[in-house]
Amino acid sequence: xxxxxxxxSGTALLLIDVINDLAFQGSQGLVAQAEAMAxxxxxxxxxxxxxxxxxxxxNDNFGQWRSDFRQTVAHCTSRSSPGRRVSQRLRPxxxxxxxxxxxxxxxxxxxxxxxxxTLRIRRVILTGIAGNICVLxxxxxxxxxxxxxxxxxxxxxxxxxxxxxxxxRQIATVLKGNVTASTRLTFRRRQGAAK
Amino acid sequence: xxxxxxxxSGTALLLIDVINDLAFQGSQGLVAQAEAMAxxxxxxxxxxxxxxxxxxxxNDNFGQWRSDFRQTVAHCTSRSSPGRRVSQRLRPxxxxxxxxxxxxxxxxxxxxxxxxxTLRIRRVILTGIAGNICVLxxxxxxxxxxxxxxxxxxxxxxxxxxxxxxxxRQIATVLKGNVTASTRLTFRRRQGAAK
Amino acid sequence: xxxxxxxxSGTALLLIDVINDLAFQGSQGLVAQAEAMAxxxxxxxxxxxxxxxxxxxxNDNFGQWRSDFRQTVAHCTSRSSPGRRVSQRLRPxxxxxxxxxxxxxxxxxxxxxxxxxTLRIRRVILTGIAGNICVLxxxxxxxxxxxxxxxxxxxxxxxxxxxxxxxxRQIATVLKGNVTASTRLTFRRRQGAAK
Amino acid sequence: xxxxxxxxSGTALLLIDVINDLAFQGSQGLVAQAEAMAxxxxxxxxxxxxxxxxxxxxNDNFGQWRSDFRQTVAHCTSRSSPGRRVSQRLRPxxxxxxxxxxxxxxxxxxxxxxxxxTLRIRRVILTGIAGNICVLxxxxxxxxxxxxxxxxxxxxxxxxxxxxxxxxRQIATVLKGNVTASTRLTFRRRQGAAK
Numbered sequence: 127x128x129x130x131x132x133x134x135s136g137t138a139l140l141l142i143d144v145i146n147d148l149a150f151q152g153s154q155g156l157v158a159q160a161e162a163m164a165x166x167x168x169x170x171x172x173x174x175x176x177x178x179x180x181x182x183x184x185n186d187n188f189g190q191w192r193s194d195f196r197q198t199v200a201h202c203t204s205r206s207s208p209g210r211r212v213s214q215r216l217r218p219x220x221x222x223x224x225x226x227x228x229x230x231x232x233x234x235x236x237x238x239x240x241x242x243x244t245l246r247i248r249r250v251i252l253t254g255i256a257g258n259i260c261v262l263x264x265x266x267x268x269x270x271x272x273x274x275x276x277x278x279x280x281x282x283x284x285x286x287x288x289x290x291x292x293x294x295r296q297i298a299t300v301l302k303g304n305v306t307a308s309t310r311l312t313f314r315r316r317q318g319a320a321k
Numbered sequence: 322x323x324x325x326x327x328x329x330s331g332t333a334l335l336l337i338d339v340i341n342d343l344a345f346q347g348s349q350g351l352v353a354q355a356e357a358m359a360x361x362x363x364x365x366x367x368x369x370x371x372x373x374x375x376x377x378x379x380n381d382n383f384g385q386w387r388s389d390f391r392q393t394v395a396h397c398t399s400r401s402s403p404g405r406r407v408s409q410r411l412r413p414x415x416x417x418x419x420x421x422x423x424x425x426x427x428x429x430x431x432x433x434x435x436x437x438x439t440l441r442i443r444r445v446i447l448t449g450i451a452g453n454i455c456v457l458x459x460x461x462x463x464x465x466x467x468x469x470x471x472x473x474x475x476x477x478x479x480x481x482x483x484x485x486x487x488x489x490r491q492i493a494t495v496l497k498g499n500v501t502a503s504t505r506l507t508f509r510r511r512q513g514a515a516k
Numbered sequence: 517x518x519x520x521x522x523x524x525s526g527t528a529l530l531l532i533d534v535i536n537d538l539a540f541q542g543s544q545g546l547v548a549q550a551e552a553m554a555x556x557x558x559x560x561x562x563x564x565x566x567x568x569x570x571x572x573x574x575n576d577n578f579g580q581w582r583s584d585f586r587q588t589v590a591h592c593t594s595r596s597s598p599g600r601r602v603s604q605r606l607r608p609x610x611x612x613x614x615x616x617x618x619x620x621x622x623x624x625x626x627x628x629x630x631x632x633x634t635l636r637i638r639r640v641i642l643t644g645i646a647g648n649i650c651v652l653x654x655x656x657x658x659x660x661x662x663x664x665x666x667x668x669x670x671x672x673x674x675x676x677x678x679x680x681x682x683x684x685r686q687i688a689t690v691l692k693g694n695v696t697a698s699t700r701l702t703f704r705r706r707q708g709a710a711k
Numbered sequence: 712x713x714x715x716x717x718x719x720s721g722t723a724l725l726l727i728d729v730i731n732d733l734a735f736q737g738s739q740g741l742v743a744q745a746e747a748m749a750x751x752x753x754x755x756x757x758x759x760x761x762x763x764x765x766x767x768x769x770n771d772n773f774g775q776w777r778s779d780f781r782q783t784v785a786h787c788t789s790r791s792s793p794g795r796r797v798s799q800r801l802r803p804x805x806x807x808x809x810x811x812x813x814x815x816x817x818x819x820x821x822x823x824x825x826x827x828x829t830l831r832i833r834r835v836i837l838t839g840i841a842g843n844i845c846v847l848x849x850x851x852x853x854x855x856x857x858x859x860x861x862x863x864x865x866x867x868x869x870x871x872x873x874x875x876x877x878x879x880r881q882i883a884t885v886l887k888g889n890v891t892a893s894t895r896l897t898f899r900r901r902q903g904a905a906k
Contacts, residue, residue, distance in 0.1 A: 191418050191436055194389040223386050226421075228435040229855040235435045240423040241386055259885055263855070266848055270814040292877055300844055424660040454690055458656055465619040465653070487682055495649055581808050581826055584779040613776050616811075618825040630813040630820045631776055 129310040132276065134177040137313070138247045139170065142184045142232060142254030142261050144216045145195075147202045148209035157208050159283040160255055164215040167253055167281045170308040175221070177313035180245060183224040184232035184254075184264065195224045230260050233267035242273075249274040251311075252303075253281035258293040265297050275303030278311060324505040327471065329372040332508070333442045334365065337379050337427060337449030337456050339411045340390075342397045343404035352403050354478040355450055359410040362448055362476045365503040370416070372508035375440060378419040379427035379449075379459065390419045425455050428462035437468075444469040446506075447498075448476035453488040460492050470498035473506060519700040522666065524567040527703070528637045529560065532574050532622060532644030532651050534606045535585075537592045538599035547598050549673040550645055554605040557643055557671045560698040565611070567703035570635055573614040574622035574644075574654065585614045621653035629661070639664040641701075642693075643671035648683040655687050665693035668701055714895040717861065719762040722898070723832045724755065727769050727817060727839030727846050729801045730780075732787045733794035742793050744868040745840055749800040752838055752866045755893040760806070762898035765830060768809040769817035769839075769849065780809045815845050818852035827858075834859040836896075837888075838866035843878040850882050860888035863896055 144167070148157050171181055185198065193201075195218070202213040218224060225238045232238050242250075250273050252265055261282055265275055277297045284290035297303040339362070343352050366376055380393060388396075390413070397408040413419060420433045427433050437445075445468050447460050456477055460470055472492045479485035492498040534557070538547050561571055575588065583591075585608070592603040608614060615628045622628050632640075640663050642655055651672055655665055667687045674680035687693040729752070733742050756766055770783065778786075780803070787798040803809060810823045817823050827835075835858050837850050846867055850860055862882045869875035882888040 191439065192415065194391060194419075196389060196391070220387065224389075226432060228432045228439075231851070231855060234852075234855050235432050237421060237423045237430050240430045244386065244423075258881070263851055266816070266851060267819075270816060270819050270848070292881075296843070296877075425656070426660060429657075429660050453686070458660070461621070461653055461656060462624075465621065465624050487686075491648070491682075581829065582805065584781055584809075586779060586781065610777065614779075616822060618822045618829075625822050625825045627811060627813045627820050634776065634813075 128306070129312065130304060130306045131312050131314050132249065132251070134179045134313045134315055136246060136248040137179050137251065138242065138245060138249070139174045139179055139181045139251045140184055140232065140253065140264070141167070141171070141181060141216060142252065142264055143186055143256070144254045145183065145185050145199055145202045145213050145218070146209045146255060147188070147207040148212070149207060153208055156256070156283065156285050157212070160209070160212045163281055163283050164212045166308050168215050170251075170253070170278065170281060170311070171216070173313060174251075177315050179313060181222045182238075182241065183218050183222055184227055184236075184238065185224060186260075187226050187228065195226065231263035231267045232260070233264065233271070239271070247273070249276065251276040251278065252297075253278060255283055256289075257282040257284040258289040259284075262293045262296060265301055265303065269301040269303075275301055276311070277303045277305050278308040279305045280307040280309065323501070324507065325499060325501045326507050326509050327444065327446070329374045329508045329510055331441060331443040332374050332446065333437065333440060333444070334369045334374055334376045334446045335379055335427065335448065335459070336362070336366070336376060336411060337447065337459055338381050338451070339449045340378065340380050340394055340397045340408050340413070341404045341450060342383070342402040343407070344402060348403055351451070351478065351480050352407070355404070355407045358476055358478050359407045361503050363410050365446075365448070365473065365476060365506070366411070368508060369446075372510050374508060376417045377433075377436065378413050378417055379422055379431075379433065380419060381455075382421050382423065390421065426458035426462045427455070428459065428466070434466070442468070444471065446471040446473065448473060450478055452477040452479035453484040454479075457488045457491065460496055460498065464496040470496055471506070472498045472500050473503040474500045475502040475504065518696070519702065520694060520696050521702050521704050522639065522641070524569045524703045524705055526636060526638040527569050527641065528632065528635060528639070529564045529569055529571045529641045530574055530622065530643065530654070531557070531561070531571060531606060532642065532654055533576050533646070534644045535573065535575050535589055535592045535603045535608070536599045536645060537578070537597040538602070539597060543598055546646070546673065546675050547602070550599070550602045553671055553673050554602045556698050558605050560641075560643070560668065560671060560701070561606070563703060564641075567705050569703060571612045572628075572631065573608050573612055574617055574626075574628065575614060576650075577616050577618065585616065620650050621657045622650070623654065623657035623661070632663075637663070639666065641666040641668065643668060645673055646679075647672040647674035648679040649674075652683045652686065655691055655693065659691040659693075665691055666701070667693045667695050668698040669695045670697040670699065713891070714897065715889060715891050716897050716899050717834065717836070719764045719898045719900055721832060722764050722834040722836065723827065723830060724759045724764055724766045724836045725769055725817065725838065725849070726752070726756070726766060726801060727837065727849055728771055728841070729839045730768065730770050730784055730787045730798045730803070731794045731840060732773070732792040733797070734792060738793055741841070741868065741870050742797070745794070745797045748866055748868050749797045751893050753800050755836075755838070755863065755866060755896070756801070758898060759836075762900050764898060766807045767823075767826065768803050768807055769812055769821075769823065770809060771845075772811050772813065780811065816848035816852045817845070818849065818856070824856070832858070834861065836861040836863065838863060840868055841874075842867040842869040843874040844869075847878045847881060850886055850888065854886040854888075860886055861896070862888045862890050863893040864890045865892040865894065
């Protein structure tokens with residue numbers, strides 16, 4: 127797979143459901159994959175930041191309609207959370223944006239449309255959990271809005287590698303997304319971006 | 322105007338843009354009206370709570386896409402905020418729900434639809450600021466979704482009393498809303514509600 | 517009121533619920549006003565067409581989910597329809613676009629957003645029936661989408677002149693719309709428009 | 712696969728993009744599959760009608776924003792249309808509903824939400840073309856709206872059988888849909904349905 131360069135201007139990095147307690151029956155396999163992914167995704171986020179690409183956390187509220195994202199982060203990074211290492215590694219900072227999603231797609235009944243318009247985003251880099259559910263649903267909706275999709279294959283995980291592969295194939299063929307791995311993706315710096 | 326009784330079950334109290342710095346040129350008149358309203362609205366909220374009616378804050382993010390509602394509350398209740406007395410009086414508690422809105426209507430690109438469905442709400446009590454803008458826009462959208470509207474006349478304020486009166490008349494005639502004052506509105510207790 | 521010139525490029529003329537049987541109790545007053553308006557609106561539509569401005573009919577389906585717009589036109593122009601003269605005068609042609617709306621706002625659960633994007637519209641000229649209901653609801657939603665609004669005062673009618681005046685004032689003040697009469701509105705020709 | 716019985720009340724049959732000219736490079740394989748499917752789907756539609764289950768055509772407008780569905784049917788059943796046999800076999804009648812969709816999902820910027828609410832639908836039977844694109848996008852959106860999904864495997868076709876199989880597996884596993892073939896699906900008659 128060839129290396130690609132993505133213009134920083136007009137691009138956003140989306141982290142989908144990475145702040146996650148992964149507390150469900152039989153989550154061990156997914157936890158292991160997600161932990162392996164977290165380091166690569168953290169590195170991609172650092173490079174995005176250096177290039178002036180905004181990061182948007184799109185995260186389930188896990189039915190906790192009264193809590194804010196800070197409480198979700200506290201819950202998911204707590205000792206009892208199987209997802210604590212992933213959530214700690216990818217903990218948001220004050221520079222990041224976040225969008226609460228009540229269903230699977232990041233666009234369904236959320237402010238994401240308005241935020242992307244405000245930031246003048248035309249390209250999204252989709253990452254996170256699970257590739258064949260929330261990432262794919264969000265990808266479909268992004269495609270219908272004429273956004274250009276990137277879905278780095280090494281920053282997306284699903285319950286099984288087979289499900290992940292199929293989701294990536296769907297994104298590549300039907301949604302015309304680029305699935306080049308994050309290690310081969312570099313940003314063309316936005317003018318005047320913080321070093 | 323006659324007294325009315327609203328069933329607690331299926332009803333939600335909406336507080337629109339009450340957490341507000343009211344920091345705009347010429348806001349003195351609105352600040353004075355909002356301060357007079359805040360006591361009545363706080364009393365209505367207490368009675369709603371006693372009857373088991375959930376309170377939902379629907380609030381502008383004032384362009385601060387990175388902050389959460391807690392930071393908005395801190396900003397609006399700070400010493401330099403003209404809206405500090407209103408915001409303090411109506412400060413949310415851990416029991417309240419909140420929905421961030423990026424535009425005027427509480428339904429536009431927000432999770433409000435999903436939250437109302439989850440809580441099985443069929444009636445909304447609309448209160449807040451400003452009656453002829455965000456309250457009216459939200460009322461229109463609630464009406465199109467077949468929700469029954471209550472808009473207590475003494476819990477809604479606008480820049481001028483004339484604008485407020487007209488908004489209330491629009492809600493009463495076009496949207497078939499009930500504009501009985503909060504002092505004449507009582508709740509029929511939900512079974513098993515906390516005392 | 518001063519004359520204004522509107523660039524044809526990026527502008528659309530919206531005709532809201534003008535194909536209408538006006539068959540409700542007490543519609544005589546509205547029918548009379550609408551008939552007086554129909555000639556002015558037909559003239560505006562002709563000038564829009566000459567300048568290359570597309571016309572979009574945004575029309576209620578009157579609960580007839582199985583019929584298409586052609587059948588609605590046939591019904592509203594039939595002998596028994598109180599709105600027949602208005603509907604005949606403003607009958608759509610094969611060049612016009614149309615959007616079926618199930619509720620009051622032209623944007624609610626319709627394809628209007630997508631159509632305006634496809635035509636690259638940034639300005640809308642709102643006309644039709646009734647000024648304080650469907651026209652105003654559509655205006656609110658257009659304003660939240662950052663469209664620039666024109667609402668020619670002589671091409672919008674409501675049940676009563678007082679309701680119409682108030683709706684126009686709301687559009688002018690809250691929505692920052694321009695309510696210059698159609699007779700004072702001219703188009704700056706789109707390059708290459710059909711003569 | 713076991714036979715299933717679906718209650719007619721609360722159920723709708725959705726025909727997605729079956730009125731289709733199938734006029735694209737390399738469509739021969741899809742045309743052959745769609746023609747084989749059309750007879751089974753026509754039979755399912757007849758049985759739905761007999762049981763009182765409404766049929767809703769959800770159809771692309773093929774970029775023809777000015778035409779109505781009648782013109783789309785005329786175009787797709789014309790002599791030059793590769794999809795003419797499929798479109799003729801499944802030609803809508805005056806009893807059927809139709810929803811124009813501008814993008815892939817039947818729910819995106821359309822009146823489908825409102826129509827399903829009006830008809831009080833809680834279950835949808837998804838059929839049509841193509842299984843891994845418009846049918847799957849619509850299925851995802853139906854699932855997020857808490858509708859129960861049926862996707863009869865013999866009434867859905869895609870460019871390749873492998874793509875179709877995968878879409879059906881996604882519907883069965885992620886969306887918890889029932890993919891029992893139409894030949895094993897019977898309706899429990901709605902009370903008072905026309906014979």
